[in-house]
Amino acid sequence: MILERIIPTVLSVRRILRADPALVKAYGGDPEKHTSLGLVTCDQDDAMYVALDEATKHAQVDVIFARSFYAGAAHASGRLSGEILGVIGATEPEAIENGLDALLRCLEHDACFYDADGKRTVTVFPHVIASLGEYLSKEAGLAPGTPMAYLVAPPIEATIGLDAALKAAEVRAVRVQPPPTETNFACAWLTGDLDACEAAAVAYAAAVVDVAAQPRR
Template sequence: MLAPLPPIILATRRIPNADPAVLLAYGADPARHTALGLLTCDQDDPTYVALDEATKHAAVEVVFARSFYAGAAHGSGPFSGEILGVIAAADPEEIEEGLKAARRCLEWDACFYGANDAGTVAVFPHVIPSIGAYLAAQSGLRVGDAMAYLVAPPLEGTIALDVALKAADVRAVKIFPPPTETNFTAAWLTGTQTACEAAAVAYLAAVVDVARDPLGGAFR
C-alpha cells in the first residue's frame, strides 16, 4: 500500500528554432521565443508539477500543457500518454536545462501513489513548498507560495478534499470537480508549507480510508 506509481516519460523532443506558426499555435510568442521543448508522460498531474519545476531552473515559459481525454490508457499512441507539455524559451540551452529539471522532478519527486494494495486507486497528494511561474499564473497565487496539489478519483477525492480543508489551516485556491479530462478530481490548496503538508497527509489518509471500505456504513 502507498507504493509510488512512477511516472514514465514517453517522449521528449526539442525544436531549437521553431516555425512562427507553430509557436503561435501553442501559445508562444515569436517575438520572445525561438525554441520549444516537448514532453509527453503517462501521468498528467506530476507533469504539471514538473513543468512548473522547469520554470524555476531555467528561463523557460510553459506555453502549453493539456491532459488527454480518459487518461493514458486511452492515448492516441504509445508515446502520447496522458499529457503534452510544451515549454518555450529564447535560447535552446534554456530548453535543455528546463527539460532536465522537469525530468528530475518526474523521476525523483512528483508521482501518484497507490491508495490500496493493488495500486489501482491512484492518488496524488503532492506538496510544493514553493511554486514556480507556471502554477502561480494558473492559480493566481504568487511565485514562491506553498501549494498542496491534490488529485484522486471522483468520490475519494471529494471526501478527502473536505477532510483536508478541515484538517489544516489551508484554503482552496481552485477545485476541479469531476469529470476532468482524465476523469479524476483535483484541488489546489494553499497555506503555509506545514499546513499544506498536514492537508496532504489528511487527504491521502482519507483516500486510503475510502479505498478500504468504499461502500461505507450505510449499506451494511
C-alpha cells in the same frame, strides 16, 4: 504496498530549435520570444504539471502549452501519447536543455501518483509544492514562492479527501475542479503555510486510502 510511489513514465522528449512562428503561436507562445521549444509526453498529467512548474524555477523558460488528454493514459491515442503533452519555450536552446533537465528530475524523483489500495486500481496524488514557480503560481493566482497542496484522486475518493484536507489544517482552496477532469479524476489546489499544506495532503491521502479500503460506509 499502500502509498507506494508510481513513478511517471516519460514517453518522449524532443527539441525544436528554430520553431516555425505559426506553430509557436498556435500552441500559445510568442514567436519573437519562444524560438526554441522542448516537448515532453508522459503517462501522469498532474505530475507533468508540477514538473513543468519546476522547469520555470531552474531555467529561463515559459510553459507555452500543457494539456491533459481525454480519458487518460489507459486510453491514449498512441504509444507515445501518454496522458499529457507539455511544451516549454525559450529564446536560447541552452535554456530549453536546463528546463528539460529540471523537468525530468522532478518526474523521476519527486512528483508522482501513489498506490492507494495496494493494487494500483485506486491512485492518489497528494503532492505539496513548497515554493511555486512562475507557471503554477500564475495558474493558481498566487505569488511565486507560495506553498501549495496539489491534490488529485478519483471522483468519490477525491470528494471525501478534500473535505478531510480542508478540515485538517489552516488552508484555503484556490481551485477545486469537481469530477470529471479530462482524465476522469477530481482536483483541488490548497494554500497555506508549508506545514498546513503538508498536513492537508496527509489527511487527503489517508482519506483516499480509507475510501479505497471501505467504499461502503
